[in-house]
Amino acid sequence: MGAETATSVSLAANAKVNLHLGIYPGRDERGYHRADSIMIALELHDEVTAAPADQLEVRVTPELDVPVEKTLIARTARALAEEFGIEAGAHIELVRHIPDKSGLGSASTDTAATIRALCKLWNIDEKDPRVLALARRSGADVAFFLNPMPSWLDGVGDNLREVYPALIGVPVVLARPAGGVSTPAAYAEFDRNPIEPQPIDAMADALKASDARLVADALYNNLAPAACAIEAEEQTVVDTLAACDGVLAAQVTGSGSCVFGLCESDEAAQVAADVAAAHGWWSLATHTA
Numbered sequence: 001m002g003a004e005t006a007t008s009v010s011l012a013a014n015a016k017v018n019l020h021l022g023i024y025p026g027r028d029e030r031g032y033h034r035a036d037s038i039m040i041a042l043e044l045h046d047e048v049t050a051a052p053a054d055q056l057e058v059r060v061t062p063e064l065d066v067p068v069e070k071t072l073i074a075r076t077a078r079a080l081a082e083e084f085g086i087e088a089g090a091h092i093e094l095v096r097h098i099p100d101k102s103g104l105g106s107a108s109t110d111t112a113a114t115i116r117a118l119c120k121l122w123n124i125d126e127k128d129p130r131v132l133a134l135a136r137r138s139g140a141d142v143a144f145f146l147n148p149m150p151s152w153l154d155g156v157g158d159n160l161r162e163v164y165p166a167l168i169g170v171p172v173v174l175a176r177p178a179g180g181v182s183t184p185a186a187y188a189e190f191d192r193n194p195i196e197p198q199p200i201d202a203m204a205d206a207l208k209a210s211d212a213r214l215v216a217d218a219l220y221n222n223l224a225p226a227a228c229a230i231e232a233e234e235q236t237v238v239d240t241l242a243a244c245d246g247v248l249a250a251q252v253t254g255s256g257s258c259v260f261g262l263c264e265s266d267e268a269a270q271v272a273a274d275v276a277a278a279h280g281w282w283s284l285a286t287h288t289a
Contacts, residue, residue, distance in 0.1 A: 008051035009120045013094075013113035014041040014148055014289050015104040016141065017172070017253040017260045019207075021221040022197025023190060032140075032156040033187060036200050038207070039105075039141070041148035041289040042172060046096050046110055048073075050117035053091040056081075060094045072107050073114040076138045080115060083130050086122050099282060101180025103227075103254025105141050112145030148289070150207050152200060164207035167215070170288040171269040175241055175276035176258040177233035186255035189226035197222050216248035216262040227256030234259070237281060244272040 020038040027033055056077055058068040068074055073092060081088035092114060098106040115135060119126045126146070135142040140157035150164040198220055206214035228234040234257055241250035241261040246268025250261040263269040269285035276283035 008049055009117040010047065010049040011113045011117050013046040013048050013098075013109040013145070015044040015046075015098045015106070015109060016041050016144065016148065017104070018221060019150075019215060019219060020152075020200050020203040021223055021254065022200065023187075023195075023223050024197060025191075025194035027191075028156075033190075034155065035140075035157045036152065036154050036197060037141075037157045038150070038152045038200060038203050039144050039148075040150045040167060041145075042104075042174075042286050043289045044098060044104070044174070044284060044286045045289075046094060046098050046106065046113070048110060048113040048117055049093040050114065050121045051091045051093075052121065053089050056088045057091045058094070059092070060096065062096055064100075072111045072138060076111050076134065076142075077114055077118060079134055079138075080118055080124070080131075081122075083134060084122070084124055086124075090118060090121060092117075099176055099180070099258065101182055102176050102258035103181070103252065103256050104174075104258050105145065105254070108139045108141035109145045109148075111135075111138050112142050115142075116146065152204060162204065164204070165210050167207065167210055167212065167288055170212045170215075171263040171266050172286050172288060173241060173244075173247065173261045173263055173269040173272040173276070173283065174258055174286060175237050175261075175273070175281045175283040177231055177237055177281050179231045179233070179257060181227045181230050181234075181256040183255045185230055186223055186226045189229050190223055193225070195222045195225065212262060213248060219249050219251040219262070221252050221254075223255055224252035227252050231257045233281075237276070237279075240275065240279065241272055244268070244275055247272050
């Protein structure tokens with residue numbers, strides 16, 4: 001949800017998990033893999049605020065390990081201004097709660113929220129085709145976050161194929177080992193031992209039925225073995241969450257290293273988060289959004 005005043009726009013940048021991720025072996029001429037990705041948003045979110053300024057200023061808390069002017073949100077803000085012939089004047093504040101290198105979409109959701117906030121600030125129609133085109137150029141998942149309904153995207157994960165009914169309030173536990181997994185490293189590992197993906201049909205049918213238990217039964221990610229090969233504790237996190245009472249199923253999200261479990265109840269999600277914390281892992285009980 002967003003709140004607009006005369007001087008600023010504030011938006012939530014929700015995290016996501018991949019309910020189905022099917023990566024196809026081989027890369028295209030740009031170096032990308034073809035993928036089928038079904039994603040759903042979570043209540044866990046970063047916060048993006050855009051306010052008028054004479055020039056483009058970006059502030060990130062906690063700080064990233066790259067200069068702010070080289071961040072995806074700064075580059076995309078400049079590209080949006082150029083696309084619409086606008087002077088790139090804005091002060092962008094990003095408050096981060098989503099851990100990076102986790103497969104939760106932090107950079108992509110922050111970028112999408114920045115695009116949406118600047119559209120409001122600069123009086124740009126968010127439905128203008130140039131906005132979607134920019135989102136797709138900015139990153140594979142950015143287009144999803146412009147309207148984060150449960151969705152199937154194909155191509156390189158940027159082409160919207162189908163949108164499913166909202167599945168709000170399903171309890172979710174998240175757990176992440178200390179070591180993160182970079183997306184390039186995960187795909188390089190996948191290329192060493194590629195796996196043909198399964199069809200998306202079971203997950204698509206489960207979402208059409210709005211049945212959380214069927215969704216849990218259909219969780220799939222053929223990039224997960226690559227993440228587990230890179231991060232030594234990854235499979236242990238999956239197995240630990242899956243063994244907790246009330247956790248319907250657990251799976252790696254995206255390229256890792258975060259693991260999520262769909263749960264029967266809020267209590268089960270919190271107990272599983274506590275179990276993960278006792279192992280020294282970052283953890284959180286949340287919901288689908």
